Structures are given as structure tokens and as C-alpha cells.
Amino acid sequence: MTIRVTIAGARGRMGQEAVHTIMKNPDMELVSVLDYKNVGKTLEDTNLFPPSYGAPIFTDLTELYEKTKPDVLVDLTSPESVYKHTKKALELNIRPVVGTTGFTDEELEELTAIAKTTGIGCIIAPNFAVGAVLMMKFAQQAAKYLPDVEIIEMHHDQKLDAPSGTGMKTANMISKIRPVHEQGHPKEKETIEGARGADYDGMRIHSVRLPGLVAHQQVLLGGEGQLLTIRHDSFNRGSFMSGIVLSVKTVMNLKELVYGLEHIID
Ligand SMILES: NC(=O)C1=CN([C@@H]2O[C@H](COP(=O)(O)OP(=O)(O)OC[C@H]3O[C@@H](n4cnc5c(N)ncnc54)[C@H](OP(=O)(O)O)[C@@H]3O)[C@@H](O)[C@H]2O)C=CC1
Numbered sequence: 656m657t658i659r660v661t662i663a664g665a666r667g668r669m670g671q672e673a674v675h676t677i678m679k680n681p682d683m684e685l686v687s688v689l690d691y692k693n694v695g696k697t698l699e700d701t702n703l704f705p706p707s708y709g710a711p712i713f714t715d716l717t718e719l720y721e722k723t724k725p726d727v728l729v730d731l732t733s734p735e736s737v738y739k740h741t742k743k744a745l746e747l748n749i750r751p752v753v754g755t756t757g758f759t760d761e762e763l764e765e766l767t768a769i770a771k772t773t774g775i776g777c778i779i780a781p782n783f784a785v786g787a788v789l790m791m792k793f794a795q796q797a798a799k800y801l802p803d804v805e806i807i808e809m810h811h812d813q814k815l816d817a818p819s820g821t822g823m824k825t826a827n828m829i830s831k832i833r834p835v836h837e838q839g840h841p842k843e844k845e846t847i848e849g850a851r852g853a854d855y856d857g858m859r860i861h862s863v864r865l866p867g868l869v870a871h872q873q874v875l876l877g878g879e880g881q882l883l884t885i886r887h888d889s890f891n892r893g894s895f896m897s898g899i900v901l902s903v904k905t906v907m908n909l910k911e912l913v914y915g916l917e918h919i920i921d
């Protein structure tokens with residue numbers, strides 16, 4: 656069976672790469688695009704894609720669903736719009752595969768509840784690169800033995816959210832096995848606010864934004880007389896594409912929300 660896919664965010668850095676990936680996949684068909692520009696036109700009219708890319712562009716997800724009946728919505732947009740898109744897709748019986756980051760814990764809880772009630776599959780993956788998923792899993796394992804952890808995530812300077820979804824997910828995974836405790840000196844004081852980074856259960860997350868970077872993270876685990884560094888680098892957005900393909904295929908057989916690619920690669 657061919658999986659009918661729609662994409663939100665097709666003009667973006669990730670979206671363009673994902674459009675090519677879906678178009679090349681023999682098991683998938685790109686049936687439409689959700690956007691607020693070029694509405695009523697097709698992807699080829701954006702001048703970003705070859706003439707054969709004829710997927711029609713809609714701004715309203717209900718109309719898009721009625722006219723093109725997608726099985727899956729791949730969302731690669733922005734922290735502002737992703738929650739609304741995901742919720743609406745679940746209500747319309749379209750399975751969301753979400754790469755967009757910036758969800759609050761409350762939003763994730765609410766979407767999990769909606770997916771459970773409706774029985775519609777949904778995958779929210781803060782990082783689709785298999786190496787990044789392994790980095791998070793290895794860091795979680797290591798934190799059992801070295802529970803003093805600092806996370807340094809480094810991204811291109813066009814990124815909207817901080818900390819990154821990957822940084823947040825790493826801290827979340829580690830917090831499941833690491834007892835909450837403050838790190839550093841109990842009397843430490845920041846001379847400049849933010850110097851010690853964001854605080855996640857006592858773990859510090861530092862966000863670097865520079866031109867030239869794509870997506871990189873290192874997890875530092877310190878112990879008496881030793882330091883373990885676990886690092887992952889995405890040098891281009893091709894690194895995320897196999898995770899998107901796997902998610903689109905897997906979500907077809909899910910009946911609940913899965914948060915993180917680690918739950919589906921095993
Ligand atoms: N899970 C993963 O593995 C990865 C996740 N990401 C995440 O994916 C998201 C996108 O990243 P990136 O491609 O770099 O960002 P870009 O800004 O390059 O692309 C986002 C695109 O979405 C469009 N857009 C914004 N709002 C809407 C909307 N309501 N409907 C339709 N389209 C919309 C934007 O249009 P316009 O610019 O005109 O507003 C833009 O074209 C980010 O949250 C990022 O963190 C990125 C890489 C990997």
C-alpha cells in the first residue's frame with residue numbers, strides 16, 4: 656500500500672530535504688502541502704522544486720484532508736504552529752510525524768491523551784538522526800554511574816528554540832534514572848545571569864548558536880578525576896531523513912503517541 660503523505664514546512668531547510676525524500680520513496684506519495692504562502696498553487700510554483708513536483712498547497716488542514724486524504728502529516732515548521740497542527744491532525748484522523756521542536760511538557764501530555772482517546776498513531780521525534788538517538792541512550796546509561804551531567808548543544812544561528820529539542824530530550828531521559836540533585840557549589844552565584852545555563856532537575860544545558868553549525872551536542876559526565884564526553888554531529892540534514900522514512904512507515908501501525916525515535920528503532 657502506498658502511504659499518502661502531506662508535509663507542513665516544505666519550503667524550510669528540513670522541509671525541502673523531506674520533500675525530495677518522500678518524492679523518491681517508492682512506498683510513499685506526496686499528495687499535498689500545508690503552508691500559508693502560495694496557497695492554491697503547487698510545489699513547483701514555489702520555484703524551489705523541479706516541475707514534476709505537483710503537490711497542491713493548502714492553508715487549511717480540514718480542506719487539505721477533504722481534498723487529498725493523507726495518511727500521515729510530516730510537520731517541520733515552527734514552535735508556534737506545531738502544537739495546533741498536531742492536535743488538528745489527530746482530530747482529522749491524520750497520523751502526525753513531528754520533527755518540529757519546542758513543545759512544552761503540558762502540550763506533550765495533552766497530545767498523548769488525545770492520541771490515546773482517538774487511537775490515532777503519532778510520532779514526535781526531537782531528533783531523527785540515529786546517531787543522536789544513540790548519543791542520548793548512551794548518555795542515559797552513563798549517568799547511572801556518573802550522575803553529574805552538563806549538556807552543550809550547538810546549532811546554526813537561525814534556530815528559534817533554546818534549549819534544542821534534543822537537549823531537552825537528553826535531560827528528560829537522564830532524569831528518569833538520575834536522582835534530582837543540584838550540581839556545582841551550593842553557594843555559587845552568577846555574575847552574569849545565564850552563565851550556568853538552563854537548569855533541568857539540577858543538570859545544566861548550554862545552548863550555542865553560530866553560523867556554520869548544523870546540529871551538534873555533547874554530554875559531559877564528570878566524576879572524581881575523570882570526564883566522559885559523548886558527542887554527536889549532524890553535518891547535513893540528510894542525517895535526519897532515514898528517521899523520517901522509518902517514522903512515516905511505523906506510525907501507520909501505531910495507536911498511540913510515541914515521543915522519541917528510540918522507541919521505534921529497537
Ligand atoms: N527532529 C529532527 O530531527 C529535526 C528537527 N528540526 C526542527 O524542525 C523545525 C524546522 O526546522 P528548519 O527546517 O531548520 O526551519 P525553517 O525555518 O528552515 O523551516 C520552517 C518552515 O516552516 C514554515 N512554516 C512556519 N509556520 C508554518 C505554518 N503555520 N504552516 C506551514 N508552514 C509553516 C516556514 O515558513 P516561513 O519561513 O515563511 O515562516 C519555513 O518554511 C524546527 O523546529 C527544528 O528544530 C530540525 C532538524 C532536525
Ligand SMILES: O=C(O)C1=N[C@H](C(=O)O)C[C@H](O)C1
Pocket residue numbers: 756781782783810811814815818819820821822869870871
Ligand atoms: O533546529 C535544528 O536544526 C534542529 N533541531 C532539532 C532540535 O531542536 O534538537 C534537532 C536537531 O538538533 C536539529
